[in-house]
Amino acid sequence: MSEETRLASVYRQDGPAIWRALLAFTGDPAVAEDAMSEAFAQALARGDDLREPARWVWRVAFRVAAGELKRRRAFSPLDVEPAYEHPDPIDHVIAALGQLSPNQRLAVVLHDYADRPVAEVAATIGASRATVHVHLSKGRRRLRELLEEDDDA
Amino acid sequence: MRDLKDLLEPLGDRPMPDRWDSIQRRPVQSLPEPHRSRLAPGIAAAAVAILAIAAIV
Numbered sequence: 176m177s178e179e180t181r182l183a184s185v186y187r188q189d190g191p192a193i194w195r196a197l198l199a200f201t202g203d204p205a206v207a208e209d210a211m212s213e214a215f216a217q218a219l220a221r222g223d224d225l226r227e228p229a230r231w232v233w234r235v236a237f238r239v240a241a242g243e244l245k246r247r248r249a250f251s252p253l254d255v256e257p258a259y260e261h262p263d264p265i266d267h268v269i270a271a272l273g274q275l276s277p278n279q280r281l282a283v284v285l286h287d288y289a290d291r292p293v294a295e296v297a298a299t300i301g302a303s304r305a306t307v308h309v310h311l312s313k314g315r316r317r318l319r320e321l322l323e324e325d326d327d328a
Numbered sequence: 329m330r331d332l333k334d335l336l337e338p339l340g341d342r343p344m345p346d347r348w349d350s351i352q353r354r355p356v357q358s359l360p361e362p363h364r365s366r367l368a369p370g371i372a373a374a375a376v377a378i379l380a381i382a383a384i385v
Binding site: 208 | 331332333335336337338339340342343344345347348350351352354355356357359
């Protein structure tokens, strides 16, 4: 199987999950789409160098998305309203995720939503597994508080 | 609090745009590196400096 065919298969198989996770992480379909396209284009450019293309694309897509959000200075809080009207009733969840720190949000979305292993989250953030566990713990607690505030309002 | 997967389930209604053809023609840029904390290397460097000064004095 050629590298292009292998990556096309990853695109069809993992693409929808990457796309949804990027949407949850960025709150912006334009950023999500660009990050995903960039990750797959980078993978294609690397050809046979990638041993685990799916894992590599997940990592790079989120790294690109995080870089873009940072560049836009839209990290915290995430401004989702002008970019995309999420289908009700998840707009408040996306907005709450946007109030987490970038690494907390990335850890929670990748691990708790997309089921990516802690080791992979660590590689994406560029931190240790222990640090990822801290981000997960703090992020979950903060998210719970924010969503409970919404419920009380 | 409900599971995050349940909370974000409606995202499944948003289909992924198929960009595979344009991806194959897309020029690539240099990749951003993950942000790494400089605290630990900084503390290590400071400790080494203090030990070096202590050894000299």
